[in-house]
Structures are given as C-alpha cells and as structure tokens.
Amino acid sequence: MHRISTGSPFEKTMGYSRAVVKGGWCFVSGVTGYDYKTMVMPERAADQARNCFDTIADVLAQAGFTMSDIVRVQYTLSDVAHLDSVSPVLGEFMGEVRPAATMVIAGLIKPEMLIEIEVTALKE
Numbered sequence: 001m002h003r004i005s006t007g008s009p010f011e012k013t014m015g016y017s018r019a020v021v022k023g024g025w026c027f028v029s030g031v032t033g034y035d036y037k038t039m040v041m042p043e044r045a046a047d048q049a050r051n052c053f054d055t056i057a058d059v060l061a062q063a064g065f066t067m068s069d070i071v072r073v074q075y076t077l078s079d080v081a082h083l084d085s086v087s088p089v090l091g092e093f094m095g096e097v098r099p100a101a102t103m104v105i106a107g108l109i110k111p112e113m114l115i116e117i118e119v120t121a122l123k124e
Contacts, residue, residue, distance in 0.1 A: 045082035045114040069121040
C-alpha cells in the first residue's frame, strides 16, 4: 500500500491521506478547490472545480495513474445554484472518461468551499 500527500494541513490535522494506492486501485480523498501549493481558494465554483481536477490529476500522476483511469467520481456541491457554472468544467475533465458518478448537495466543512470531488481509479 502506498499513501500520497499534497502537503495540505488538513491531511495531518484530520488524519487522512490525499490518496491511497492498493494493487491496481487508487482512492483519492475528497479534494476541494484550494490551490494546495498556496492554500488560496478561488471565489467562483467553476474555478474551484478546475483546481480540484488539477490536484486530482497531479495526485493520480504521482500514483502512476491518469485521469482516464477514473472509474468512479462523487461531486459534492454546497448549493445546487453552483450546478450550472460547474457543469461545463465537469464535462471538460470527465466528458471523455465518463466514470460512474454521483452528485450530492451538502454542506462542506468551511463556508468558502463550494465543491468537493472524490475519485476512484483502476489500472487494469
């Protein structure tokens, strides 16, 4: 088993890994819209979604996976009002991959967090 960290302070404080690789599987924890290098959060949900996917792509690459290996995704939006602005971004990154997907509307742990994306990838 291999654990991957982005260096986010949340990982240590809350006791989790950004991703865990086991066999042909890579489980990526929920990623919010922070730029984890600067810990800056954009205000717009679409920009947060792009940051999420950039982080996910980087973590998958560290694990030896690609975005096309994603088989499952869960999107959590803090408000359904963000759906129209994030949908094109979701399509931009997942349109060709087309994993099994779930979307949930729920509160996130900080008010500035508008979206969180969790993925599972499989390398065959």
